[in-house]
Amino acid sequence: MLKVAKAEEEAQSGRGKLKIFLGYAPGVGKTYAMLEAAQMRKREGRDVVAAYVESHGRAETDLLLEGLEVIPKLRIEYQGVQLPEMDIDTVLARKPQIALVDELAHTNAVGSRHEKRWQDVEELIYAGIDVYTTVNVQHFDSLNDIVAQITGVVVRETVPDKLLDLAMEIRLVDIPPEDLLERLREGKVYIPEKAMLATEKFFKPGNLMALRELSLRRAASRVDDQMRAYMEARSIAGPWPAAEKLLVCVSGSPYSEKLIRTTRRLADEMKARWHTVYIETPGLSKHARENRERVWRDLRLAESLGADVATLTSASVAQALMEFALRNNVTKIVVGKPKKPRWREFLRQPLVDEIIRLSGPVDVYVVSIAATGETPKVAQLQTKKPVQWTGYLKGITLVVAATLLCKGVQGFLAPTNLMMIYLLGLVLAATRLGRRPAVLTALLSVLAFDFFFVPPHLTFAVADTEYLITFIALFTVGFVISTLVSQTRERAESIREREEQTASLYYLSRDLTAASDLRGILAVTLKNIENSLGGKVAVLLPEGERLELLAASGGLTLDAKEHAVADWSFRNSSAAGRGTETLGSSQLLYLPLLTSGDVLGVLGVRLENETEYASPPARRLLHAFATQTAFAIERVLLVKQAEQTQILQARENLERALLNSISHDLRTPLVTITGALGVLRDHPASVEAGRRDLLDAAWEEAERLNRFVGNLLDMTRLEAGALKLKRVPSDLQDLVGCALSSLEPQLSKRKLKVLVEPGLPLVSMDLVLMTQVLVNLLDNALKYAPFNEAIELEARALDGKVTLEVADRGPGVPPQDLERVFDKFYRVPLPEGAGGTGLGLAICKGIVEAHGGIIQAENREGGGLKITVELPIDGEGNG
Numbered sequence: 001m002l003k004v005a006k007a008e009e010e011a012q013s014g015r016g017k018l019k020i021f022l023g024y025a026p027g028v029g030k031t032y033a034m035l036e037a038a039q040m041r042k043r044e045g046r047d048v049v050a051a052y053v054e055s056h057g058r059a060e061t062d063l064l065l066e067g068l069e070v071i072p073k074l075r076i077e078y079q080g081v082q083l084p085e086m087d088i089d090t091v092l093a094r095k096p097q098i099a100l101v102d103e104l105a106h107t108n109a110v111g112s113r114h115e116k117r118w119q120d121v122e123e124l125i126y127a128g129i130d131v132y133t134t135v136n137v138q139h140f141d142s143l144n145d146i147v148a149q150i151t152g153v154v155v156r157e158t159v160p161d162k163l164l165d166l167a168m169e170i171r172l173v174d175i176p177p178e179d180l181l182e183r184l185r186e187g188k189v190y191i192p193e194k195a196m197l198a199t200e201k202f203f204k205p206g207n208l209m210a211l212r213e214l215s216l217r218r219a220a221s222r223v224d225d226q227m228r229a230y231m232e233a234r235s236i237a238g239p240w241p242a243a244e245k246l247l248v249c250v251s252g253s254p255y256s257e258k259l260i261r262t263t264r265r266l267a268d269e270m271k272a273r274w275h276t277v278y279i280e281t282p283g284l285s286k287h288a289r290e291n292r293e294r295v296w297r298d299l300r301l302a303e304s305l306g307a308d309v310a311t312l313t314s315a316s317v318a319q320a321l322m323e324f325a326l327r328n329n330v331t332k333i334v335v336g337k338p339k340k341p342r343w344r345e346f347l348r349q350p351l352v353d354e355i356i357r358l359s360g361p362v363d364v365y366v367v368s369i370a371a372t373g374e375t376p377k378v379a380q381l382q383t384k385k386p387v388q389w390t391g392y393l394k395g396i397t398l399v400v401a402a403t404l405l406c407k408g409v410q411g412f413l414a415p416t417n418l419m420m421i422y423l424l425g426l427v428l429a430a431t432r433l434g435r436r437p438a439v440l441t442a443l444l445s446v447l448a449f450d451f452f453f454v455p456p457h458l459t460f461a462v463a464d465t466e467y468l469i470t471f472i473a474l475f476t477v478g479f480v481i482s483t484l485v486s487q488t489r490e491r492a493e494s495i496r497e498r499e500e501q502t503a504s505l506y507y508l509s510r511d512l513t514a515a516s517d518l519r520g521i522l523a524v525t526l527k528n529i530e531n532s533l534g535g536k537v538a539v540l541l542p543e544g545e546r547l548e549l550l551a552a553s554g555g556l557t558l559d560a561k562e563h564a565v566a567d568w569s570f571r572n573s574s575a576a577g578r579g580t581e582t583l584g585s586s587q588l589l590y591l592p593l594l595t596s597g598d599v600l601g602v603l604g605v606r607l608e609n610e611t612e613y614a615s616p617p618a619r620r621l622l623h624a625f626a627t628q629t630a631f632a633i634e635r636v637l638l639v640k641q642a643e644q645t646q647i648l649q650a651r652e653n654l655e656r657a658l659l660n661s662i663s664h665d666l667r668t669p670l671v672t673i674t675g676a677l678g679v680l681r682d683h684p685a686s687v688e689a690g691r692r693d694l695l696d697a698a699w700e701e702a703e704r705l706n707r708f709v710g711n712l713l714d715m716t717r718l719e720a721g722a723l724k725l726k727r728v729p730s731d732l733q734d735l736v737g738c739a740l741s742s743l744e745p746q747l748s749k750r751k752l753k754v755l756v757e758p759g760l761p762l763v764s765m766d767l768v769l770m771t772q773v774l775v776n777l778l779d780n781a782l783k784y785a786p787f788n789e790a791i792e793l794e795a796r797a798l799d800g801k802v803t804l805e806v807a808d809r810g811p812g813v814p815p816q817d818l819e820r821v822f823d824k825f826y827r828v829p830l831p832e833g834a835g836g837t838g839l840g841l842a843i844c845k846g847i848v849e850a851h852g853g854i855i856q857a858e859n860r861e862g863g864g865l866k867i868t869v870e871l872p873i874d875g876e877g878n879g
Helices: 030-043 059-065 088-094 117-126 141-151 162-166 177-185 192-201 205-233 256-270 282-290 292-304 317-327 342-346 351-358 389-409 415-432 435-453 466-514 518-533 560-572 616-682 691-720 732-742 767-784 815-820 840-850
Strands: 002-005 018-023 048-052 074-078 081-085 098-101 130-136 169-172 245-250 273-280 308-313 332-336 363-367 536-543 546-552 589-594 599-606 728-730 752-756 763-765 791-798 801-807 854-859 865-872
Touching: 018 030, 018 162, 018 205, 030 048, 030 059, 030 098, 030 130, 048 088, 088 117, 098 117, 117 130, 117 162, 141 205, 169 205, 177 205, 245 256, 245 292, 245 317, 256 273, 256 292, 256 332, 256 363, 273 292, 273 317, 292 308, 308 317, 317 351, 332 351, 351 363, 389 415, 389 435, 415 435, 415 466, 435 466, 466 518, 466 616, 518 536, 518 546, 518 599, 518 616, 536 560, 546 560, 560 589, 560 599, 589 616, 599 616, 616 691, 728 732, 728 767, 732 752, 732 767, 732 791, 763 767, 767 791, 767 801, 767 840, 767 865, 815 854, 840 854, 840 865
Parallel strands: 018 130, 018 169, 048 098, 098 130, 245 273, 245 332, 273 308, 332 363, 752 791
Antiparallel strands: 002 169, 074 081, 536 546, 536 599, 589 599, 728 763, 791 801, 801 865, 854 865
């Protein structure tokens, strides 16, 4: 077992501490180890309770539970099954010093306070309770895709990695895979049937070895992170050689490739991480420009070999290298043996010696980079730029102008003061012309001053040796100023490039945030990349089994070959095309649009400047553009998925409501019908006297069932727009009579007041459908009206319309829901024994509006509900 202790000062006041018992598979003994530690804490006098512990029937585990207070499990009913869960409220009320909570990744039953058990653990910790818990490495979010790749099993129950950061202590519970498989065969992990299935699916030796290594690496990574935090908290200069880390620096030298490969081999032998850095300094910027392609190629090589690559800017290579090493806890630096002539070391200290001098606790490996006679000719690899003579001519002009000015004022100033005029010209040359013209200006200024103004005149001889100090000072000032100005310009250029990249990313991020749909995101991406890098852009997204070009710059088309390169990049989640080592003959560079493990599409770019394809700054900017675009596309897709989820949820709610209604409204009449028929079949002689009553009851329920099915069919027809009216002039007396006849069995037992105004005109309507409307209204009133209260039906004519009113003295409808009574599946809570689907009034509304009429509901004074239907007498409507 490996124990990882977190620094005490990281604990937050008032919060409990979390201790995780980490394993790589079920059965390694996490619960057993947790209980052993709990018993030890109890013997030390700590207050320990088992908040939730699963022994899985193992006798040795149950034995360790003896003597510990066990909090009774909370039983939550879900779909008729009692599910045991941790009773978090009891634990919080009990408030022990230590709570044991097994299975951190468990998903709680529906109805629990939190969806996940790790959320329960967080609440306990924030309440000041220490928690011991168990979890397997495959349950952590960041490793989910890796575990799925290893085992072929997607773990659904996951825990966020922040729990590892929250933990004060991690204890790795580890046994060899062979022992775990033996325990599995002995039935100590699962029952025999389940153990056999587990062996075939998950518990394979290869899977277990990979998961074991994963858990060991995860714990080791945690150790390294904690150690660095500990060092920073105590300002310890580091590094600590607990885990090896290597560093190699490239400079555009032809030997850099060998250094990179040597470092990779050393890293493999040490099982260590390694870094490759390129440090750009003002003094090396010219060299970098001449060899930029070599530098970029070296960085790509290092990245392809698994190095963490970084580019730094500093005035001192050795200083920047050591700062990076100490900041990243590097233990070994790999450098090349210097190949310059020995005499040059007297002029300038070799970089290797400077690194060794500053290395402190970091080991420095000096590698022989080439054998004698194998030194590559660097000059052949450098690009010689043409000499810019304009700067030199301007420098000469400044010297001539300064000499003429000194001649004019020679009678008024001492020779030493005349030197200031030359110094002024020298400053102008240093700030305006560059380093080499400034050096030439300094040299010519010294010679001109000596020739014209230092005795003996018109010779280069110097009578007074003190003037030599003046000459040296003048030349030194010119050289220093020109060097500093050159360095400042180069740094300013580097800062300007970085600022342009930052601004480009800012503008892209801002525009992507404002884009609300996929079309807007693609347009923003094209505009920003074209403005920042120039060239042409294409975005391809998957449509079914292939990529489709959804957006492209003007004039850019992709042939079958380009589509094939883009498809490769998409399927392999890797860059391809121009400027890469994969399908490099392509016209475009293709970058996958990657999010957290998913590839959403491909970004294709054709740059105007061919060298930009290999440029690390341009590639980093393109990768940043691709990442930003991918996350923006993912955001739009997630919004669509959320909308679809809401639609599906609403549909499920409707289907659930319909099924609940159907299950009740189908079952109730069917029970009556089957009961009556069963009695008539099984006891034909003994029930002869009540035969009529049984048949009437069965007939009444069959009619009810028929109306119910009719309502469902009519609702379907209404929603499909298939409802067709058969209008004929009809008498309202006939309408009322047909409706009352249909409900005669129910109405015969209830009070009914019918008031039909005499002499009502004929109304153009579909008599069958309007009869159904009136039947539904009366049936609704029968469900809600008290048995001893009358139901009122009134019909009258006014202002070219006829009005039907059905009123009851039931509970009425909440005022805020009066507009919803005609919605599908809306129901006021029914009295005991009453049924209903919530479709009747919705059907009434559809039929009435199809006739061009109006239906509305209102509460009555004194209690009850009144539903009013208005129909035009002339029959104008939608039918």
